[in-house]
Amino acid sequence: MSSSAENPTLTAEITKPSTEIATETAQSAKKITLKTSDDQIFEVEESVAMEFATVKSFFEDAPSSTDTVPLPNVPAKPFSQVIEFCKEQIKFKANPDETEKKRSNSEFVKEKTNEDLVEMIPVANYLEIKDLLDVLNQAVADRIQNRSVEYVRSFFGIDNDFTSEEEALLREEHAWAFEDVDED
Amino acid sequence: MFFTLRTSALNFPVHRLYHPHSVFSSGLTILGISARRESKYLICKMDMVLFQLAYLGISGVEMEERKWEDLEFDCLVNVLGRVDMESLLLYVPFVCKSWYKASLNPSCWKHLVFPTDVDPEWDLTLIEKIQDGFSEEVLKYIADECPALISLSLPVDHFLNQ
Numbered sequence: 001m002s003s004s005a006e007n008p009t010l011t012a013e014i015t016k017p018s019t020e021i022a023t024e025t026a027q028s029a030k031k032i033t034l035k036t037s038d039d040q041i042f043e044v045e046e047s048v049a050m051e052f053a054t055v056k057s058f059f060e061d062a063p064s065s066t067d068t069v070p071l072p073n074v075p076a077k078p079f080s081q082v083i084e085f086c087k088e089q090i091k092f093k094a095n096p097d098e099t100e101k102k103r104s105n106s107e108f109v110k111e112k113t114n115e116d117l118v119e120m121i122p123v124a125n126y127l128e129i130k131d132l133l134d135v136l137n138q139a140v141a142d143r144i145q146n147r148s149v150e151y152v153r154s155f156f157g158i159d160n161d162f163t164s165e166e167e168a169l170l171r172e173e174h175a176w177a178f179e180d181v182d183e184d
Numbered sequence: 185m186f187f188t189l190r191t192s193a194l195n196f197p198v199h200r201l202y203h204p205h206s207v208f209s210s211g212l213t214i215l216g217i218s219a220r221r222e223s224k225y226l227i228c229k230m231d232m233v234l235f236q237l238a239y240l241g242i243s244g245v246e247m248e249e250r251k252w253e254d255l256e257f258d259c260l261v262n263v264l265g266r267v268d269m270e271s272l273l274l275y276v277p278f279v280c281k282s283w284y285k286a287s288l289n290p291s292c293w294k295h296l297v298f299p300t301d302v303d304p305e306w307d308l309t310l311i312e313k314i315q316d317g318f319s320e321e322v323l324k325y326i327a328d329e330c331p332a333l334i335s336l337s338l339p340v341d342h343f344l345n346q
Contacts, residue, residue: 147275161280174273
């Protein structure tokens with residue numbers, strides 16, 4: 001009983017990596033070299049790089065260019081995660097499945113730390129990856145919703161730059177909003 | 185300019201016809217900054233939100249010159265536009281100066297979703313006020329003054345009864 005139950009999961013595990021290998025061996029496609037702000041070189045499949053609108057327009061202007069594309073606003077760490085996302089996205093381009101795509105997107109953000117998300121947003125913005133930006137912004141909004149000011153500050157690593165007078169004034173301006181609100 | 189008031193059950197468009205200012209002798213003082221203490225929380229809140237929107241609608245038209253560092257500002261506004269109204273009012277402005285500034289951006293206030301889990305007491309007050317004050321003219325005023333507003337959701341199905 002237990003062995004027959006194990007078998008399907010086992011085969012599923014075997015088939016999954018093998019398809020990944022298949023796609024990887026098929027990637028004799030053109031590669032594009034990208035250089036991040038911290039001078040790391042990324043070789044990315046053309047199809048993935050074309051997900052970055054900024055890079056795409058670069059190649060539209062100079063189609064035959066084989067130069068390394070500099071990405072001056074993009075550090076390597078969030079960039080590698082962005083590439084990971086775009087690779088996933090491409091799979092859904094081939095066979096669209098909205099529910100699976102949603103699941104995969106929420107999985108993607110779920111395993112990211114707050115810091116990861118916050119670092120990826122400017123990168124997605126600079127590279128103009130609209131889908132990713134949507135996913136990230138929503139994820140961050142969900143995480144800071146109904147959280148205290150202190151929580152949000154530490155989330156983004158923000159220092160409170162209000163003087164106590166300014167803060168008092170602002171509290172006064174917003175006092176109406178706090179009526180009948182329980183401290184929590 | 186076109187404006188839709190969206191309740192859960194009813195959509196109706198209001199065209200921009202009136203110039204504001206004269207519209208308010210009604211029970212719902214949209215311009216009441218003074219957060220009338222005798223009235224219930226939600227009404228106060230609504231008054232102020234709409235006032236804020238009205239104000240922002242005007243100031244939002246004057247676009248500042250864009251700089252490259254505004255990119256991050258745009259991202260922030262995009263995120264804040266997805267946060268619910270309560271957080272946007274009670275927490276976001278107090279985080280830091282740039283967040284305060286971002287929270288005033290009209291884009292954060294495009295979709296106003298009033299909480300559905302309101303105390304029935306507030307709800308009643310809201311409905312009463314709306315019934316005698318929240319007329320089409322009020323909506324026209326909002327439409328006029330809040331150009332960035334796309335949707336406004338109120339926790340009331342009672343519009344149907346009108």
